Amino acid sequence: MLSQPFRQEPCATALFGSPAVFSQPDEDCVLSDAMEKLGTFISVGRNQEIYSEQEPAHYLYKIVSGVVRTCKFLIDGRRQIGSFHFSGDTFGFTSGMTHGLSAEAVKSCKLIAVRRTILTAAAGRDAELATALWNAATEELQRAQEHMVLLGRTTAAERITAFLQGLAGGRFVSDAFDIPMSRQDIADYLGLTIETVSRTITLLEQTGFLALESARRLQLRTAA
Amino acid sequence: MLSQPFRQEPCATALFGSPAVFSQPDEDCVLSDAMEKLGTFISVGRNQEIYSEQEPAHYLYKIVSGVVRTCKFLIDGRRQIGSFHFSGDTFGFTSGMTHGLSAEAVKSCKLIAVRRTILTAAAGRDAELATALWNAATEELQRAQEHMVLLGRTTAAERITAFLQGLAGGRFVSDAFDIPMSRQDIADYLGLTIETVSRTITLLEQTGFLALESARRLQLRTAA
DNA sequence: CGGACAGTTGAATCAAATCAACAAACGTGG
DNA sequence: CCACGTTTGTTGATTTGATTCAACTGTCCG
Numbered sequence: 156m157l158s159q160p161f162r163q164e165p166c167a168t169a170l171f172g173s174p175a176v177f178s179q180p181d182e183d184c185v186l187s188d189a190m191e192k193l194g195t196f197i198s199v200g201r202n203q204e205i206y207s208e209q210e211p212a213h214y215l216y217k218i219v220s221g222v223v224r225t226c227k228f229l230i231d232g233r234r235q236i237g238s239f240h241f242s243g244d245t246f247g248f249t250s251g252m253t254h255g256l257s258a259e260a261v262k263s264c265k266l267i268a269v270r271r272t273i274l275t276a277a278a279g280r281d282a283e284l285a286t287a288l289w290n291a292a293t294e295e296l297q298r299a300q301e302h303m304v305l306l307g308r309t310t311a312a313e314r315i316t317a318f319l320q321g322l323a324g325g326r327f328v329s330d331a332f333d334i335p336m337s338r339q340d341i342a343d344y345l346g347l348t349i350e351t352v353s354r355t356i357t358l359l360e361q362t363g364f365l366a367l368e369s370a371r372r373l374q375l376r377t378a379a
Numbered sequence: 380m381l382s383q384p385f386r387q388e389p390c391a392t393a394l395f396g397s398p399a400v401f402s403q404p405d406e407d408c409v410l411s412d413a414m415e416k417l418g419t420f421i422s423v424g425r426n427q428e429i430y431s432e433q434e435p436a437h438y439l440y441k442i443v444s445g446v447v448r449t450c451k452f453l454i455d456g457r458r459q460i461g462s463f464h465f466s467g468d469t470f471g472f473t474s475g476m477t478h479g480l481s482a483e484a485v486k487s488c489k490l491i492a493v494r495r496t497i498l499t500a501a502a503g504r505d506a507e508l509a510t511a512l513w514n515a516a517t518e519e520l521q522r523a524q525e526h527m528v529l530l531g532r533t534t535a536a537e538r539i540t541a542f543l544q545g546l547a548g549g550r551f552v553s554d555a556f557d558i559p560m561s562r563q564d565i566a567d568y569l570g571l572t573i574e575t576v577s578r579t580i581t582l583l584e585q586t587g588f589l590a591l592e593s594a595r596r597l598q599l600r601t602a603a
Numbered sequence: 604c605g606g607a608c609a610g611t612t613g614a615a616t617c618a619a620a621t622c623a624a625c626a627a628a629c630g631t632g633g
Numbered sequence: 634c635c636a637c638g639t640t641t642g643t644t645g646a647t648t649t650g651a652t653t654c655a656a657c658t659g660t661c662c663g
Contacts, residue, residue: 307570346531
């Protein structure tokens with residue numbers, strides 16, 4: 156199973172030492188297979204909530220198709236998107252009984268939902284599955300850690316560049332691709348405002364770093 | 380086992396919905412006990428490196444005493460501290476074969492190091508330990524997710540406030556406590572500069588939010 | 604066609620960074 | 634114990650990258 160988007164090419168800007176900004180292709184399918192076997196199928200529409208912050212965490216989810224964002228809100232409405240998830244990804248990892256983030260469909264999604272109790276029970280009988288679960292959690296942790304660097308220590312242009320390269324994944328340069336999320340989603344993911352996102356993309360286009368086919372579709376050029 | 384620092388009181392500013400900014404007291408000691416049994420004892424001096432980014436990840440560590448920071452560097456030297464760890468904490472979780480962050484002693488530390496292979500083998504035989512490992516990883520993930528909100532969507536004053544409240548933990552107001560890390564460490568943790576950290580602390584002192592006993596020791600007041 | 608979003612662009616403002624100087628604390632050795 | 638250099642922290646003046654406020658354009662869809 157090759158999850159199409161979000162594989163990271165050797166970073167063009169050479170800013171980062173480590174390669175993977177987003178989720179990688181799922182090498183051991185132990186977890187995936189288990190979820191398909193144990194889970195039930197659900198559909199959610201665009202912008203529909205899958206679960207919300209503070210809600211008891213009964214399920215883990217695997218994405219069959221679509222895109223999901225997980226996010227946190229401050230009381231005054233400020234929003235931080237923690238991660239985007241794509242086909243093949245598993246999300247919903249939580250410590251404790253309740254979700255720390257909410258999850259929403261960026262566009263309509265087909266999901267497989269597995270009860271945590273069932274999955275952990277299966278993991279108790281299957282050491283390989285237990286390891287796969289642990290790996291999935293640490294991979295998500297690693298992505299979060301990389302994202303912290305982006306949020307804490309980089310400029311708007313660097314964030315947008317890294318984000319788009321992550322989206323483009325292993326694609327060849329000059330292959331155009333779709334941006335499934337809105338500018339507001341990108342802004343809330345990168346810790347910026349919509350205006351800055353828009354301006355910076357325009358700037359990168361003028362620099363020749365990318366070419367916009369439409370607002371939601373573009374291609375990257377190698378040149379810095 | 381009560382790890383002294385870093386328990387979160389109900390957030391005074393009511394900014395955040397969720398309680399735990401940092402590590403909580405270790406409720407199930409399964410992991411801790413296993414590590415003590417399987418691990419070897421090591422000492423590291425102040426600012427000494429425990430492991431570095433990209434290095435093969437052979438060990439997990441439990442802190443007996445001292446404070447550890449984990450961090451990532453950009454090629455031009457910019458640094459982001461991902462987390463601070465205190466007595467009782469376990470750190471060194473990694474997906475894949477190599478560490479994604481480096482770890483350094485903020486002040487001299489006594490650690491217990493356990494080979495990953497040994498720990499995962501033990502987890503294969505002990506479902507309870509496997510669960511404990513998974514929990515530890517997801518707890519770290521949750522802290523990372525909360526930190527992303529801080530880095531992406533809050534002001535300098537909010538970051539400093541949240542950080543100091545996290546450090547103070549469950550202490551009573553007017554109990555003074557030590558700050559084990561430098562201003563530079565705080566800055567690199569919160570995505571700020573030393574100057575801004577220093578200025579903001581001064582500001583919070585003038586506001587009456589806190590009282591500085593010395594640069595490395597202070598007490599919080601409830602009043603905003 | 605027209606209303607509602609979604610995205611872009613411009614001008615003014617501001618929070619934090621930068622550049623620079625100073626002060627306080629620390630450790631080391633005479 | 635004090636002198637001295639070094640590190641760590643504070644404060645001031647200025648600059649700047651990103652935000653804010655505001656207007657405008659493009660696009661989708663009944």
